Amino acid sequence: MRAMNVSAVLTSDPINILYATGSRNMTVFGMMGPSRFLLHCVDGPTILFEFNLGEHLAAGIPTITEIRTSTGITAVSSPYFQQNGEKFADEIVAILGEVQGRGNLTLAVESVDFHFTDALRKRTVALSDATSVFQQARMIKQPLEIDVMRYAIAEVELATAELVSAIRPGATENQVWAEFHRGLIARNGEYVSTRLFQSGVRTFPYFHESSDAVMQAGDLVCLDTDALGVMNYAVDFSRTFICGDVEATETQRTLYGIALEQLEHNAANLASGRSFEDFARSAFEVRSEEHTSELQSRL
Template sequence: MSASRFSSDVYARRLSAAAAATADAGLAGLVITPGYDLRYLIGSAAQTFERLSALVVPASGAPMVVVPRMELAALKESAVVDLGLAVRDWVDGENPYELVADALGGHARVAVTDSMPALHLLPLAQRLGAVPVLATDVLRSLRMVKDPAEIDALRKAGAAIDRVHARVPEFLVPGRTEADVAADIAKAIVAEGHSAVAFIIVGSGPHGADPHHECSDRVLQEGDIVVVDIGGPCDPGYNSDCTRTYSLGEPSAEIAEQYAVLQRAQATAVEAVRPGVTAEQVDAAARDVLAEAGLADYFVHRTGHGIGLSVHEEPYIVAGNDLPLDEGMTFSVEPGVYFPGRWGARIEDIVIVTANGVESVNHRPHDLIVVPV
């Protein structure tokens, strides 16, 4: 599977940093099967099959790719080919886990990507004589802090999803189903510059009180509050994720008042973002505003999640996470209020931690958007 990629210099720096972090962690190496970590390190969007494909990154020495011969051409097409990676291909009947162990010099203290399938993890552990640890701790700091190319990609994705939200009111017509609206949004996501659709939530009326409702055959009605949470990847694979809430006709005074509190909570949390502030402090900034208005019990999820090659990744903006924010971190700020059986609302932007504060990649109005009916 081919994919757009950054320059080879970007991936070379990432491989070098990963090897250094591996050594600092006291590990012999990393074993990375297809997934977001592989795409981050060598640009490859290869898929996982029953035959092992893996990037082996020793703490010292040259990285190597172990790949089935029948998948070699596909891997070369999907990865950056001028990184000078050694390649060891294998055929059915050979033991690829022996090849991985050899590339690691026989050392057993190894970390594996958290997406490695059990069908590869278990035989690798048996060959090494020890259960590997997760590479999350090694790669976390690398993937959390985005470089300028990644930040530009996220800005592009944010602008693309803003263009989709600008079109959403034309799709929200009473008498249409949530699924009808979602189908139109899916077409708009691709038309406005995304390479694919990652997810679409159209939660109308009582469905808006379910934060992870997708879409259904419920018919939109005048007076509905509608949560629209949408996103997808833009080349070279960095994602958008943005939520706005719409009202089909003028909302009641009570809904307008409660939404105004949510809007203030989201703005307060965004304003709290800057280097040195902890993730849990940003979460508290949103939660405290809602609590003061008696709405704390209706905010039932974390305030945000990191975003990049994956829609959900670290850092997580949640109580108990005392991680200090650093320049280049990117994540959502998305408080919501959910009234079971009645309605819900959420406001979400993707933000970037800058040297002195915060930058949002989303610029659509945060008001409750009234759609005339």
């Protein structure tokens, strides 16, 4: 924040609130509209505005200075959301006045509606974007974060193994995909953000969502995890399997060889300090006949 000359940030993004404080509450609901908020000032305080009757959930978290009851500033929370937005703006301005003085008030803000930012500007608060602040902060990984990320990946891999064990002829995509969700939640993961799980002819073109399609022996089964795992660290990898206890076809084996070749090539291309542009220039080149092989194998 100091490097970006930002003295205070206000966010309703539940992932950023968890990242900044370790406080989690109704993450998916919080994505439907601004409902709980974090106000963090560079030299303190750090104030969490929590759901009514949910204030006890964050009690004792050392990163939080104070817990207040959140004001509903969206139509989901109250038909008087615009009036509530004015009241909440008054509350924020009062805090900023105590911290920054009564002169030029500044605030970086994200994930709120226009009527609320209008209310802040009406009270002479100079606004900037908070998303870039969080992006820069999240780029810096502490050693403990690296350990948590590795743990989150391992837990998603275990959830994926439960999905794999459920793949069988006669099962629907939804039935098998549900096992991944179950395995993720059982390991304290957060949620799965897409339904990218498909089999057989539905694997191409890509982006078909999980459905009630019945899997057949010999089908390729493809998934993209798109999981928010432990402590909301994103774990996203793709895998492809064969349904049933059957031998892969020659085309499927060819595809596997191409996939393995590109993975090994690109893994060897990784190096500390290398730019994305440099990596792309040396990345594995997919030849036109390989696109054709993929299309034929999936159909």
